Amino acid sequence: MGPILFILRKYWWPERGGLVGFGVWISVVGVALSVALLMVVLAIMSGFTEVFQRNYTRIESDIVVAPYSSAEISGEIASALNAEAGVQAFTPIKLSQGMVLKNGVGGVVLEGVDWKTTGQVTPWNELWVEKPKDYGNPLPQEAHWIWLGEPLAKKLRVHAGDWVDVLITDGRARRVVPFQVTGISKLGMYDHDMRFARMDLQVLDDLFRKYGLEPRYKVKLKKGADINVVAKRLAGRLKGRATVKKWSELHVTVLQAVEHQKKMLYLILQILVGLAAMNVVSLLLVTAHLRRKELAVMRAMGMRAHQLFELFILQGLGVGVIGVGVGMALGGAVCFLFQNFQPSFLSESVYNVTRLPLDVRPWDLVWIGCGGLIISVLFSAIPAWSLIRQQPLEVLKQE
Amino acid sequence: MDDGVLLSATGLRKTFARAGEGPVEVLRAVDLEIAKGDSIAIVGKSGTGKSTLLHVIGTLERPSKGEVIFLGQDVFRFTESRLAHFRNRELGFVFQFHYLMPEFTALENVMMPALLAKANTAQSRSRAGALLEKVGLKALFSHRPSQLSGGERQRVAIARALMMSPKLLLTDEMTGNLDPVTGAEVFDLVKKIHMETGTAMVSVTHDEQLASQYSRVYRLTDGILKPEPPAGWKPPSQDPNTRGLGTSRF
Numbered sequence: 001m002g003p004i005l006f007i008l009r010k011y012w013w014p015e016r017g018g019l020v021g022f023g024v025w026i027s028v029v030g031v032a033l034s035v036a037l038l039m040v041v042l043a044i045m046s047g048f049t050e051v052f053q054r055n056y057t058r059i060e061s062d063i064v065v066a067p068y069s070s071a072e073i074s075g076e077i078a079s080a081l082n083a084e085a086g087v088q089a090f091t092p093i094k095l096s097q098g099m100v101l102k103n104g105v106g107g108v109v110l111e112g113v114d115w116k117t118t119g120q121v122t123p124w125n126e127l128w129v130e131k132p133k134d135y136g137n138p139l140p141q142e143a144h145w146i147w148l149g150e151p152l153a154k155k156l157r158v159h160a161g162d163w164v165d166v167l168i169t170d171g172r173a174r175r176v177v178p179f180q181v182t183g184i185s186k187l188g189m190y191d192h193d194m195r196f197a198r199m200d201l202q203v204l205d206d207l208f209r210k211y212g213l214e215p216r217y218k219v220k221l222k223k224g225a226d227i228n229v230v231a232k233r234l235a236g237r238l239k240g241r242a243t244v245k246k247w248s249e250l251h252v253t254v255l256q257a258v259e260h261q262k263k264m265l266y267l268i269l270q271i272l273v274g275l276a277a278m279n280v281v282s283l284l285l286v287t288a289h290l291r292r293k294e295l296a297v298m299r300a301m302g303m304r305a306h307q308l309f310e311l312f313i314l315q316g317l318g319v320g321v322i323g324v325g326v327g328m329a330l331g332g333a334v335c336f337l338f339q340n341f342q343p344s345f346l347s348e349s350v351y352n353v354t355r356l357p358l359d360v361r362p363w364d365l366v367w368i369g370c371g372g373l374i375i376s377v378l379f380s381a382i383p384a385w386s387l388i389r390q391q392p393l394e395v396l397k398q399e
Numbered sequence: 400m401d402d403g404v405l406l407s408a409t410g411l412r413k414t415f416a417r418a419g420e421g422p423v424e425v426l427r428a429v430d431l432e433i434a435k436g437d438s439i440a441i442v443g444k445s446g447t448g449k450s451t452l453l454h455v456i457g458t459l460e461r462p463s464k465g466e467v468i469f470l471g472q473d474v475f476r477f478t479e480s481r482l483a484h485f486r487n488r489e490l491g492f493v494f495q496f497h498y499l500m501p502e503f504t505a506l507e508n509v510m511m512p513a514l515l516a517k518a519n520t521a522q523s524r525s526r527a528g529a530l531l532e533k534v535g536l537k538a539l540f541s542h543r544p545s546q547l548s549g550g551e552r553q554r555v556a557i558a559r560a561l562m563m564s565p566k567l568l569l570t571d572e573m574t575g576n577l578d579p580v581t582g583a584e585v586f587d588l589v590k591k592i593h594m595e596t597g598t599a600m601v602s603v604t605h606d607e608q609l610a611s612q613y614s615r616v617y618r619l620t621d622g623i624l625k626p627e628p629p630a631g632w633k634p635p636s637q638d639p640n641t642r643g644l645g646t647s648r649f
Contacts, residue, residue, distance in 0.1 A: 003514035010502040297498040300459055301512045301559070302487020304480055 004310045008318065011287070023283040024315070028323045030276035035327025035372050036334060038269040042364045043335050045262040047357030052258065055188045057247050061121050061218035062227055064250060065090075065234065067242045077217055080237040086225030087234075089120035094204055094213040100148070100197060101176070102156045102164040108197040110166070112204030112213070121220040124185065129153075130160040132183035144203060146179035149193030150186040160184055166197075168207055177207065188353075270371045277372075277379045280319050284312055284383040295387065305388045312387070316380020317373065324372040328365060335360055405566060405599050406433040406456065411465035413451055425451050426462070427622035433567065436597040440610035442627070443619035449603040450571055452619060456601060457490055457569045458482055470566075487516050491560030491598070493589075495572040497552040499544040505531060505555045506540040512562045523562075530558040534588055550581035557589060561598070568593070570602040574609070582606075 011024070065077055074092070081090045094112040099105055118124070129150045146164065148156070158164055158181050165176045179199065187193055205213055221230055227246055235244040248255055288295070295308060335358045344354035413426040425448035433439060433456075443449050454460040456467060458474050467474050469489065477485060486492075499508045506527050513523035531540055534554040536547075544552050553573065560568060570589065574582030586609055593600050602613065610616050616627040 003511075003517065006514055007500075010500070010507075291500075293496070293498050294500050297492070297494065298511065298515065299483070300457070300486060300492050301515060302483050302485075302563075303515050304483040306480075307515065 004307055004314060007311060008314055011315070023279075023286065024319060027276070027279040027283050027319045028326065030279045031273060031319060031323025031372060031376065032325075032327035032330060034269070034272040034276040035324050035368060036331035038266070038273060038368050039328060039331030039360070039365070040334050040338075040358075041265055041269060042262065042368065043331070043358040043360045044356050045258070045265060046359040046361050046364060048351075048353075049255070049258050049262070050359040051188075051353055051357045052251075052254065053247070055192075056251055058123060058127075059187045059189065059192055060247050060250060062221045062247055063219040063231055063234065064245050064247075065217040065219060065238065065242050066245070067214060068240070074215060077238065077242055080234060081217065081219060083237070084230060084234055086221050086230035088220045088222045088225075089117065090217050090219045091117035091121045092201065092215045092217055093118075094201055094208075094215055096168070096204060096208050096211075096213055098169075098197075099167040100146075100152065100156060100164050101167055102158050102162070104156050106152045106156060106194070106197075108152070109195055110168075110204055111196055111198050112201035113198050114201045118198075118218075121218045124183075127185040127187055128183060129186045130184040132160065143200065144177060144179040145182040145200065147183040147185055147198040148181055149196060150184055151190060151194045152197070153181070153184045155194075166199075170208070170210060175207075266367065266371075270375065273372050274375050274379070276323070277316075277319070277375045280316050280376055281379045281382055284315060284380055287315070288312070288383045288387045292387070308388050309381075309384045312380050312384030313377055316376045316378075319380075320373040320376025323376065324369050327372070328369065332360065403434045404432055405435045405437070405470065406431075407468045408432075408456060409466055409468070411452070411455055411462045411467070413448065413455060413460070414463045424622055426455070426624075429465070429619075429622070429624045431456070431617070431624060433599055433601060435566070435599055437599045437601075437615065438593055438613045439601045440613035440616045441601065441603045441619055441624070442605070442607060442610045442616060445605075447619045448622055449619050452624070453569055453571050453601060453603045456567075457492060458486055484516075487512055488563055489566050491563070491565035491568040493553070493556050493560045493568070493570040493573040495575045497544065497556040499552055499555055499559075501544050504541045504543055505536060505547065505551075508544070508555055509558045509562055511559060516563065527558070527562060530561055531555070533592070534558045548581075549577055550585060553577060553581075553585050554588065557585070557592070561592065561596075564596075564598075566599060568598050568600045570600070570604075572604060573602070575605065586612075 065081070067077065078090075081087050092114050096110045096112075097108070098110045099107050130153075132145070132147070146166065148158070148164075153159070156164065160181055160183060162181050163178050164181055166179050167174060167176050169175075185193070187196075219234075221227060231244050231246050238244060295303070299305075299308065338356060339358050342355045346354050346356065408429060408431045411426050411429040411431075412424065414422045414424045416422050429452060431439075431452075441449050441452060451460065455462050458467070458477075461475055469485070474482065474485060499505075500511070503511070506524065509527035509530055510520075510523045513526070514520070528540060531537060534557055536551060536554055536558070539547060539551060542551075544555070547555065553576075557573075560570075568589075573589070574585050577585060589600070590612065592598065600613075602610075604610050610627075617624050618627050619625075
């Protein structure tokens with residue numbers, strides 16, 4: 001054991017108590033609590049991001065391909081998608097707008113789906129609140145069926161089997177077309193469930209034939225496929241003819257907002273770790289003051305400046321390592337308890353979830369750990385630096 | 400250079416700046432030569448710079464002018480790190496207060512200079528034990544400073560100063576904080592160690608009685624260091640037979 005560790009051992013574990021030993025552990029507790037708090041908060045932020053990602057990729061698919069012009073290039077897009085190894089399935093959609101009328105009004109985005117293939121991209125079986133009786137069996141194309149999201153259905157007080165009117169604008173003329181609600185789904189994103197209604201792709205196309213709705217393609221990737229690589233290859237294949245957007249690009253604003261919020265919270269909560277580490281500074285300043293004569297004599301006996309510096313830095317590092325370690329264990333335990341024993345208490349209409357989602361990400365842990373250690377070490381350097389600048393004799397002369 | 404010379408201080412000057420006042424010159428062209436195995440006492444009134452001289456010799460303080468040559472090397476040309484190494488290996492310090500580390504046992508306190516030098520722990524422990532035994536604290540190895548008397552603490556400090564077998568032991572009022580009986584015991588101990596080991600010794604003291612037992616005594620007055628005539632000394636013209644001799648010196 002080196003001399004500095006030998007001295008530290010006695011400082012931290014004095015055989016008969018001691019204020020400094022006690023103070024060290026108080027500092028450790030401070031750092032541990034703030035690290036645990038930081039970890040839980042970041043896990044919740046990551047959890048919400050994860051929920052957002054999961055829900056949107058379920059609804060919007062991993063990649064959306066949209067042709068640049070109205071020119072018919074469906075065949076080329078289908079060929080490109082079929083040729084891409086990372087693609088599991090794809091389905092065409094078209095989008096327009098309308099209003100659903102029944103015991104109220106709901107403005108909606110009308111999404112025309114090719115219901116032969118839509119189930120290969122969007123896991124409808126997992127999303128039904130009221131499942132269509134004929135789901136899985138092709139309906140006649142002219143059948144005017146519509147699927148609504150749960151909050152919209154509740155607002156309009158309709159159930160599967162009810163008829164609603166859909167108001168569409170066709171130039172200057174307005175048309176009201178009756179549709180039968182055959183399914184009510186819940187995708188888990190309140191806004192989305194409130195704003196989207198699905199109908200047959202061909203029917204939607206016919207309703208808006210005058211305008212020639214442009215098709216888009218929702219693409220689901222195989223498990224393990226790298227979305228960046230696949231998107232890049234598809235963009236290469238369809239260069240100049242279609243745009244290829246990853247789900248994260250389609251929602252870049254929201255994701256950036258979440259990411260910025262997470263970064264800001266990280267910084268703010270690291271200040272909390274810093275505040276806890278201030279305990280280390282005050283503790284070490286007290287140590288430096290209480291032990292200034294002993295340390296001065298040790299310097300007179302040959303203790304080198306770097307050894308004195310090590311003595312303080314190692315105290316800070318020790319507080320940091322133990323504090324971060326204990327804090328992460330504590331934070332991990334809190335996350336585990338939240339994940340497994342958390343009651344539903346959130347308003348789904350506001351948060352899209354009823355429980356706090358938690359996702360502990362390895363890189364978050366790395367940042368938390370490094371941040372805590374760096375802060376502890378930097379703060380312990382302050383008293384160390386002030387002490388090594390002091391000549392041993394200056395202290396002894398004060399006697 | 401004379402092989403017998405351990406340390407040679409030449410032309411030492413030390414000036415301190417004082418706020419609101421002009422600079423104060425504490426040491427004025429001090430010359431001092433310490434031979435191997437020497438024992439020197441420095442006496443003088445309070446505030447005359449005795450401790451400053453000791454600190455300059457011990458490299459704890461740099462002189463404003465002058466040089467300190469230790470075994471042929473100008474120690475103030477050393478880097479801070481080498482100076483620390485030099486103090487660790489060649490010098491031993493005993494101060495008026497013991498400055499022992501309260502969490503450490505007597506044995507661990509004595510071992511400290513060896514630990515700082517990263518010496519073998521088992522060997523250091525063995526040597527520290529032997530030194531504690533030598534200073535009469537065999538039964539108190541595991542006692543912490545708070546469990547020791549003032550005299551015992553100072554004995555531990557002496558053992559600590561001797562841990563690295565220094566060539567020069569510097570003591571600054573080492574008995575100043577002890578009662579007369581304990582002070583005399585501690586002094587006798589140091590005297591005995593000096594006689595046994597031949598470690599050169601420079602002591603600053605107010606106690607003229609103790610000082611008279613050193614082989615040489617210097618008095619520092621107004622920054623000037625002058626040798627004191629030995630006890631019972633008479634000018635050579637009056638008593639040539641006693642020139643340079645002391646009766647109870649070590």
